[in-house]
Amino acid sequence: MLGALRSKKNNPVIIILLGFVVVLMAGFGVSFSTGDASQWAARVNGESIPYGDYSRAYSSSFRAQQRRNPSYDRTRAEAENLRQQVLDQMIGTKLLAMEAQRRGLRVDDETLRKQIFEIPAFQIDGRFDPETYERAIRSERSNPVAFEAELRETLLANQLRSIVQGAGPSEAEIRSAWEEQNTKLAIDFVKIPVDSFAEDVGEVSPADVEAWETSAEDADAAILARYQRFKASRYDVPKQVCARHILIRTPKETPPDIRDQNRKRLAGAAKQVVDGKKTFEEAAKEYSDDSTKSKGGDLGCFGPGQMVPKFEEAAFGLEPGKMSDVVETMFGYHVIQVYDVKEPIRRTLDDARDELRRELAETTKAKRVAEDFAATLLASAKTEGSLQTAVDKAGEGASEGAPKLLVEESGDFTRTQRFVAKLGTSEEVLKSAWTLTNESPFPEAPVGTDDAWYLLGFKNLTAPDPTKYEQEKQYITYREMVTKQGEIYERLIEELRTKAEVDVNPVAVSYDDGVRQRAFPR
Numbered sequence: 001m002l003g004a005l006r007s008k009k010n011n012p013v014i015i016i017l018l019g020f021v022v023v024l025m026a027g028f029g030v031s032f033s034t035g036d037a038s039q040w041a042a043r044v045n046g047e048s049i050p051y052g053d054y055s056r057a058y059s060s061s062f063r064a065q066q067r068r069n070p071s072y073d074r075t076r077a078e079a080e081n082l083r084q085q086v087l088d089q090m091i092g093t094k095l096l097a098m099e100a101q102r103r104g105l106r107v108d109d110e111t112l113r114k115q116i117f118e119i120p121a122f123q124i125d126g127r128f129d130p131e132t133y134e135r136a137i138r139s140e141r142s143n144p145v146a147f148e149a150e151l152r153e154t155l156l157a158n159q160l161r162s163i164v165q166g167a168g169p170s171e172a173e174i175r176s177a178w179e180e181q182n183t184k185l186a187i188d189f190v191k192i193p194v195d196s197f198a199e200d201v202g203e204v205s206p207a208d209v210e211a212w213e214t215s216a217e218d219a220d221a222a223i224l225a226r227y228q229r230f231k232a233s234r235y236d237v238p239k240q241v242c243a244r245h246i247l248i249r250t251p252k253e254t255p256p257d258i259r260d261q262n263r264k265r266l267a268g269a270a271k272q273v274v275d276g277k278k279t280f281e282e283a284a285k286e287y288s289d290d291s292t293k294s295k296g297g298d299l300g301c302f303g304p305g306q307m308v309p310k311f312e313e314a315a316f317g318l319e320p321g322k323m324s325d326v327v328e329t330m331f332g333y334h335v336i337q338v339y340d341v342k343e344p345i346r347r348t349l350d351d352a353r354d355e356l357r358r359e360l361a362e363t364t365k366a367k368r369v370a371e372d373f374a375a376t377l378l379a380s381a382k383t384e385g386s387l388q389t390a391v392d393k394a395g396e397g398a399s400e401g402a403p404k405l406l407v408e409e410s411g412d413f414t415r416t417q418r419f420v421a422k423l424g425t426s427e428e429v430l431k432s433a434w435t436l437t438n439e440s441p442f443p444e445a446p447v448g449t450d451d452a453w454y455l456l457g458f459k460n461l462t463a464p465d466p467t468k469y470e471q472e473k474q475y476i477t478y479r480e481m482v483t484k485q486g487e488i489y490e491r492l493i494e495e496l497r498t499k500a501e502v503d504v505n506p507v508a509v510s511y512d513d514g515v516r517q518r519a520f521p522r
Contacts, residue, residue, distance in 0.1 A: 190454070429449065
C-alpha cells in the first residue's frame with residue numbers, strides 16, 4: 001500500500017490529501033519531537049504534541065503561504081486561524097497513526113530509508129547526501145532520530161489515508177460541476193460605503209452608545225468580534241522592524257568557490273555603503289538579486305514569524321540606521337539595514353471596550369442611514385430599469401457632502417469563484433448576484449456587508465459551450481474526485497477525533513504574542 005503511494009508521489013491527489021508531508025519537508029520548520037513535552041500544544045489520547053514541534057510547523061506553513069502570496073501577513077493568518085489549522089493537521093496525523101497501529105499497520109526501516117532518500121532537500125546532484133541530511137535537520141534544532149520518528153508516524157498515517165482513493169464522482173455530478181465552472185455571470189453594481197455617511201450620524205453620545213448596547217442582539221459578542229477584527233492592527237501589535245536588504249541569491253547546491261565569490265561581492269557592496277560611496281538604496285539597486293531591488297531593497301515593516309529565522313534574528317538585533325554583517329539563509333547571502341523600529345502595542349479588550357462600544361454605535365447608526373439611502377436608490381433603479389439612470393438622478397442637486405456614486409461592471413465570474421476582483425469575497429453579495437436574471441434584473445433589497453451596501457443589476461449570463469464538455473471532462477472529474485476524497489478524509493478524522501481524548505492548549509493557538517512568550521519562553 002505504501003509502495004503505491006510512493007509510486008504516485010507526483011499525483012496532485014496524493015499531494016493534496018497528504019499535505020502534511022509537504023509541510024513537513026517545506027523548510028524543515030516541522031513537527032520534530034524535540035521540544036519539552038511539558039510545554040504541549042495538544043494531547044491526543046495522552047500523547048503530547050510538543051509546543052516546539054507545533055511552533056516550527058506553524059512557521060513553515062506561514063512561510064509557505066508567503067511564498068504563494070507575498071502579501072500574506074500576520075493579520076491574514078489570524079483571520080484564517082492558521083494556528084488552529086496547523087494544529088488540527090498535526091492532531092489528525094497523530095489520530096491516523098494511532099488508528100493505523102490499532103489495525104496492525106506498520107512502517108519498516110527500509111520503507112523509511114527509501115522515503116528519506118527520495119526527499120530532494122537531502123540530495124546533492126540527485127543523490128542522497130548524509131552530511132546534507134544531518135545539516136538540514138540540525139539547522140532546525142532537531143536531530144535525525146527525532147525527525148525519523150516523526151516521519152515514520154506520518155507515513156503510518158498515510159497508509160490509513162489511502163483508503164479514500166477509491167471515491168469518485170458520478171456522471172451527473174461531473175456535468176453539474178462543469179456547468180458551474182463554465183457558466184459566467186456579469187453584473188453592474190454600486191458600492192455605497194457606510195463610512196461615507198459618518199457625517200450624517202453626528203456626534204455619538206453616551207445615550208447613543210447605551211441605546212446601541214440595549215438593542216444589540218449580543219453586545220458583548222459584537223464588541224469582542226470588532227476587537228478581534230482589529231486586534232492585529234490596533235490592539236495587539238508585536239514589535240516590528242522596517243528594513244531594507246541586499247540579497248545575493250546563492251542556492252544550497254552552489255559550488256564553494258562561487259559561494260565565496262558571492263559572499264565577497266556582497267561584502268564589497270556593504271563596504272561601499274559604510275564608506276559613504278553609495279547609499280544603501282543605491283547599492284541594493286545595483287547589486288541585489290531580490291525583487292525589491294527597484295525599491296532600494298525596501299521590505300517594509302514586519303513582525304516576528306514573518307521572515308526566515310536567521311534573517312529575523314539579525315534584523316531584530318539592529319537599531320535604526322544600523323547595518324548587519326552578511327547573513328546566510330536558505331535564499332542566499334543578505335546584508336540588512338533597519339530604518340525604523342515600531343514598539344509593540346498592547347491593549348486588552350477591557351482597555352479598548354469603551355472605544356469599541358462608541359465605534360459600534362456610530363457604525364450602526366451610519367449603516368442604517370446608508371441602508372435607507374441604498375433602498376431608495378434601488379427603488380429608483382427598479383422604476384427606471386437602470387442603475388445608471390438611478391445614480392444620475394440621485395446626483396442631480398445632491399449636496400456637496402453626498403457620497404460619490406459610481407456604477408461599475410463586475411466582469412465575468414462563475415459560481416465556483418469565491419473572490420471577484422471588484423466585488424470582493426462577500427458570500428451574500430455573490431449569492432444575491434446569482435439570483436438575478438434578465439427578467440428579474442434587481443434583487444429585492446440592497447445587500448449589506450460589514451462596511452458597505454451593494455446595489456446589483458443583471459448584465460448578462462453566458463452559457464458554457466457544450467462542445468467543450470468532453471475535452472474538459474477529465475480535469476473536472478479529477479477535481480471532483482479530489483473534493484470527494486477530501487470530504488471522506490475529513491469525515492474520517494472527525495470520527496476518530498470524537499472517539500479520542502484530545503486536549504488543545506488554548507495558549508498555543510492564541511495570537512496574543514505576550515501570552516505565548518510567557519507560557520513558552522525560548
